Amino acid sequence: MPLSTVSKLIAVSSCKGGVGKSTVALELAYHLRRRGHRVGLFDADVHGPSLPTQIPLGDVRLTLAADGRSVQPLEHGGVQLMSFGWFSRLWSRRPAAEIRVRGPLATNLLQTTQWGDLDYLLIDSPPGTGDIPSQIARLPLHGAVAVTTPSRLSVADVVRGILFLRRLGVPVLALVENMASFRCDGCGKDHYPFGRGHAAGVLADVAAAEATDPPPAIPTFALPIVPDLGGASGDSSAAPRLDGASAPLESSLDALADALDRATCGDPPALLPHQLAFHEVPHWPTEMAMAEYVEQRVSGSVHST
Numbered sequence: 001m002p003l004s005t006v007s008k009l010i011a012v013s014s015c016k017g018g019v020g021k022s023t024v025a026l027e028l029a030y031h032l033r034r035r036g037h038r039v040g041l042f043d044a045d046v047h048g049p050s051l052p053t054q055i056p057l058g059d060v061r062l063t064l065a066a067d068g069r070s071v072q073p074l075e076h077g078g079v080q081l082m083s084f085g086w087f088s089r090l091w092s093r094r095p096a097a098e099i100r101v102r103g104p105l106a107t108n109l110l111q112t113t114q115w116g117d118l119d120y121l122l123i124d125s126p127p128g129t130g131d132i133p134s135q136i137a138r139l140p141l142h143g144a145v146a147v148t149t150p151s152r153l154s155v156a157d158v159v160r161g162i163l164f165l166r167r168l169g170v171p172v173l174a175l176v177e178n179m180a181s182f183r184c185d186g187c188g189k190d191h192y193p194f195g196r197g198h199a200a201g202v203l204a205d206v207a208a209a210e211a212t213d214p215p216p217a218i219p220t221f222a223l224p225i226v227p228d229l230g231g232a233s234g235d236s237s238a239a240p241r242l243d244g245a246s247a248p249l250e251s252s253l254d255a256l257a258d259a260l261d262r263a264t265c266g267d268p269p270a271l272l273p274h275q276l277a278f279h280e281v282p283h284w285p286t287e288m289a290m291a292e293y294v295e296q297r298v299s300g301s302v303h304s305t
Contacts, residue, residue: 001065001069001070001112001273001281002070002114003271003272003273004113004114004115004116004117004118004271004272005116005117005118005269005270005271006040006115006117006118006120006121006269006270006271006272007118007119007120007264007267007269007270008119008120008121008142008260008264008267009121009123009139009140009141009142009270009272010120010121010122010123010141010142010143010144010145010173010260010264011122011123011125011136011137011141011143011144011145011170012024012025012028012122012123012124012125012144012145012147013125013133013144013145013146013147013161013165014127014146014147014148014154014157014158014161015127015128015129015157015158015160015161015164016127016148016149016153016154016157016158016161017127019147019148019149019154019158019178019179020147020149020178020179020223021124021125021127021147021178022043022045022050022051022054022124023054024145024147024176024178024223025041025122025123025124026041026051026054026055026124027249027253028122028145028253028256028257029041029079029120029122030077030079031250031253031254031257032119032120032122032257033077033078033079035257037119037120038117038118038119038120039078039079039080039118039119039120039121039122040073040079040080040081040082040113040115040118040120040121040122041079041080041081041082041121041122041124042081042082042083042109042110042113042121042122042123042124043081043082043083043084043085043124044106044107044110044123044124044125044126044132044136045083045084045106045124045125045126045132046084046105046106046126046132047126048126049083049084049085050083050085050124051081051082051083051085051086051124052083052085052086053085055076055081057074057076057086060074060086062074062086062087064284064285065114068283068284068285068286069112069281069282069283069284070112070113070114071087071109071112071113071114071284072113072114073113073114073115074086080115080116080118082109082110082113084105084106084109087109104131104135105282105287106132106135106136107132107135107136107139108276108280108281108282109282110123110136110139110272111272111273111274111276112273112276112281112282112284115272120260121270123136123139123141125144129160129161129164133164134168137164137165137168137170138168139270139274140270140271140274141170141270142171142173142263142264142267142270143170143171143172143173143260143263143264144165144170144171144172144173145172145173145174145175145176145256145260146158146161146162146165146172146174146175146176146218147176147178148175148176148177148178148198148199148202149177149178149179149180150177150179150180150192150194150195150198151194155198155201155202155205156205158175158202159202159205159206159209162175162202162206162218163206163209163210166206166210166216171263172216172218173218173219173259173260173263173264174218174219174220174221174256174259174260174263175199175202175203175218175219175220175221176220176221176222176223176256177198177199177220177221177222177223178223179223179224179225180192180194180196180198180222180223180224180225181193181222181224181225182224182225183224183248190224190248199220199222200215200220203215203216203218203220219259221252221255221256221259222252223249223252223253224248224249224252226248226249
């Protein structure tokens with residue numbers, strides 16, 4: 001299986017669903033592409049993939065390698081893309097069918113996608129600290145971007161997420177406070193309806209949990225609410241603009257990209273697959289057949305004798 005060389009392998013993570021993490025990952029990927037980088041984006045959510053909704057590519061068909069053990073990524077606007085939402089279409093006969101596959105296949109699909117040589121590969125990690133986020137954290141990550149919103153519940157969850165990453169040795173390269181402000185069309189001023197200082201509070205809570213002083217030196221960034229994105233980056237079905245995001249969001253993404261460049265400068269590249277033994281490499285036609293059989297059993301169209 002050909003090796004993929006990734007200069008910067010970065011997870012975009014949150015412990016709370018609904019904070020716009022997937023759209024932050026998407027907009028960041030396309031922003032990095034506009035800066036001239038070779039970029040890939042992997043949607044690691046097996047059970048609720050977002051990328052096929054964010055980038056509606058129509059009735060696309062993925063291409064498997066001749067041996068059935070690797071797959072070619074899709075491409076849109078110069079960014080390489082992969083998601084189980086597209087992959088499942090190779091076996092699901094119903095477009096809205098549930099995806100019933102084993103959790104480890106998420107990182108196996110990441111590792112067996114033929115990415116080639118990339119400057120950045122962003123992983124949109126599912127929320128929480130379960131099996132898939134744990135498997136992602138054990139990849140040769142250069143770091144992670146944690147995403148939160150200015151709400152007490154989200155802040156409490158992102159603290160747990162940051163502690164989880166740091167406990168597993170994953171550097172947290174940035175903390176993004178999403179949907180932090182909006183720009184008024186009438187007066188042209190930026191307003192912060194939920195107040196300020198939430199990101200600083202997150203870092204203070206992390207320091208308290210780790211019994212360290214001062215708080216960790218994690219750079220923080222506030223992304224604005226942008227209506228045509230359905231949030232700042234709230235969830236949206238609109239593909240990102242290839243000529244650039246709106247001005248407030250573009251400047252924030254630029255600062256975030258600069259921080260990632262600085263934090264990972266000089267790090268050795270990651271090689272994929274990483275520590276994946278031959279017997280762990282999925283034979284995708286077999287996996288698809290097993291998933292289809294399980295779907296038929298659950299739906300009652302197959303009966304055991």
